[in-house]
Amino acid sequence: MSRTLSRRSLLKTSAVAATALAAPNYIRARNANEKLNVAIIGAGGRGAANLNGVASENIVALCDVSTPAVEKAAEKHTSARKFTDFRKVFERAKEFDAVVVSTCEHTHAFATLLALQHGKHVYCEKPLTHNIWEARVIREAAAKTKLATQMGTQIHAEDNYRRVVELVQTGAVGPVREVHVWVGRAWGLQSAEEAKANKDILFVTERPKDEVKPPADLDWELWLGPAPARPFNPVYVPGPKWYRWWDFGNGTMSDLGSHWNDLPFWALKLKAPTAVAANGPKPHPELAPASMQAVYEFPARGDMPAVTMTWHQGSFKPPQWTEKKIPQWGSGVLFVGDNGMLLSDYSKYLLLPEKRFADFVRPKPFIEKSKGHYAEWIHACKTGAPTTCNFEYAGWLTESNHLGNVAFRVGKRLEWDAEKMKATNCPDADPFIRREYRKGWQLV
Structure with a gap:
């Protein structure tokens, strides 16, 4: 074939x-x-x-x-x-x-x-x-x-996320208008300091030009698939090396965003933002950043108010974290409500300030226990x-995560029309919304 x-x-x-x-x-x-x-x-x-x-x-x-x-x-x-x-x-x-x-x-x-x-x-x-x-x-x-x-x-599928969703949706901390997500692990182009701190053995800043013969047991052409052609180089494979390269992955955002942004998406019934802005180092044409920040604006949903969700990766952290107003967890999700805060990671959560919630009676679990993800x-x-x-759920979550990277790459706050899949104020975003495929590859 x-x-x-x-x-x-x-x-x-x-x-x-x-x-x-x-x-x-x-x-x-x-x-x-x-x-x-x-x-x-x-x-x-x-x-x-x-x-x-x-x-x-x-x-x-x-x-x-x-x-x-x-x-x-x-x-x-x-x-x-x-x-x-x-x-x-x-x-x-x-x-x-x-x-x-x-x-x-x-x-x-x-x-x-x-x-x-x-x-x-x-x-x-x-x-x-x-x-x-x-x-x-x-x-x-x-x-x-x-x-x-x-x-x-x-x-x-884990119980901890279910309990957090129940607390948010039953109003434990009141209406949530602000949420922060931060991750300590960073796949992307790192500064020399970040590379040293993370013991990064692949501190690569440009696409390799050397011709390297691929392993005999790897079909490099099939691995490339629809991506632009280039010579094989061990900086791309095996995974997760390819996460860094825009042609193959989307760095930390698409990797860990799928897990960490999942919690606010679920708890706050998020779908499509109306705007997103990002900041960080100067965008690299080949490599995703190790450190960056993206700020999403979501409209009101039913009885839930409009909310701002900020994604922090690498050296970026929420102000509540840098000011030491919350425990210094390496990664986490912080829901900021009118009546308090809820801090969570994969396996545990806290209602803050703890003294205020000392006598809090948690709602009876109403989200059914998972059989297991598989x-x-x-x-x-x-x-x-x-x-x-x-x-349906994962599609909207994936679109939103990618949109944060699009805003970073164009360096501009994007006004987002989800129905038309268009950044209405920034035509420069178009190439990052939909890519060109290598000759011979077509999705639809």
């Missing part, structure tokens, strides 16, 4: 998509105890972890551009077919019910859309896509089906039950 998506293959895919969208329930109903046939696209790194998460099912296909990743996975799943090109997996689509996508970020949308078009339930590692336009394409494609979808934000998706595939990080 050609390594490019030809016009013929696109027409064929469109025909399959039309059939799938017209009859979204053509996959036979399953008993909850009956195993799914699952295809794994991306078997190394996060793919290996995701494979382990669904290993209770029948793994019938293993695909990765790295031969060792496939062979390692095949040691346990000996009957699975082995592939290098994820497009070839779908030539045998009748053999599986569901797909787990764990490729690098710049090819997420391509594998995920093929799964949806072939009527397959799909789990996609975070972030859902490489840019805003791709997130919109995937969200809208999923909305036309009754397929089970889930983005890989595993922490969403188990929830598997159950949904078999029964039609909902998932909590489906592509």
